[in-house]
Amino acid sequence: MNLTAPQKSRLKVLIVDDHLAIQQDLEYFFQQQSDFIVVGACGTVHEAKELINATKPDLLLLDIGLPDGTGFDILDYKPTQAKVIFMTAYNDNASLALRYSAIDYLLKPINENELREALQKVIKAHPLLREQIDIAQDSFRKRKKPDCIVLQSGQFEEITEVKDICYIQGEHGSTVVFLNGGKKVVTPKCLKYYEELLPAELFLRTHYSYLVNKFYIQRKHRKKDILSLKDGTEIPVSLRKKEMINLHFKTL
Missing domain, CATH: 3.40.50.2300 (Response regulator)
Structure with a gap:
């Protein structure tokens, strides 16, 4: 020393x-x-x-x-x-x-x-x-994934329960985390960061720009590549993710 x-x-x-x-x-x-x-x-x-x-x-x-x-x-x-x-x-x-x-x-x-x-x-x-x-x-x-994560937002760190994250949207090198109840948090991390961080058994990457909590998915349109969440939000589904989404609904 x-x-x-x-x-x-x-x-x-x-x-x-x-x-x-x-x-x-x-x-x-x-x-x-x-x-x-x-x-x-x-x-x-x-x-x-x-x-x-x-x-x-x-x-x-x-x-x-x-x-x-x-x-x-x-x-x-x-x-x-x-x-x-x-x-x-x-x-x-x-x-x-x-x-x-x-x-x-x-x-x-x-x-x-x-x-x-x-x-x-x-x-x-x-x-x-x-x-x-x-x-x-x-x-x-x-050696477990926690029930909460910390979201960095500007000058703040915000404690957030994983179950309260409805979906995450990537845009222009940052992400917007949409929470249950309508609140949203803008973070400087990319969407891939959260895809690797959050449990795969709870979250689906439906699109290049979207990561969605399975709990909040309500329905899938048959003729449109869109998911509807419980609050009415519509989430796009990319062509290469369509089969994965269909499998998710079949296994429910």
Whole structure:
């Protein structure tokens, strides 16, 4: 564990990763950044807690898998103003847990350009909500898809129950999530992101631009490639998705 004296006005960074080479690479990277300074680096949950108390970092770079626990364990001890970027080796369960909760993460080995982009986002972002941490932690530990996900919308993160999502429409590089009751949330993620995130047993990709919750489908037009939802919304069905939709109705 090492500790460095902070310089005024820079954002203080704490690195937590049990690979010394990664610690050193990240420290070297931050030496080239005028807006950040590394105030500590360590490889265990226990050391991280001590360094958090000692340095009050503005940003935590956390590995998920550590010798004495996980990066999630550290979040219970972080100062409320600290922002977080997770680092993880390619792991479907770990990365999905973070995606459910809209927590930024980087895949190892760390790409410098991706790290720079993540840092720019984290400067503008709000600290994590307690609910975001709980969703990610619960999904990671229980290896299950959660009942809630976090939708990013402009400057906000919104906790949303999966069952309340009626359908999602992709448009111009972003998506609009339509919720039960008429509310809608515009997010910067693409439709493919939500198709991979949400359970396939609940959602159908009916069209290039639409992902629909099966629960809200009421009927299928026989002569038109259209689905009607319970609230009267009409959803198009593409030609290549028509057979899948027909099979869905046959199996009900």
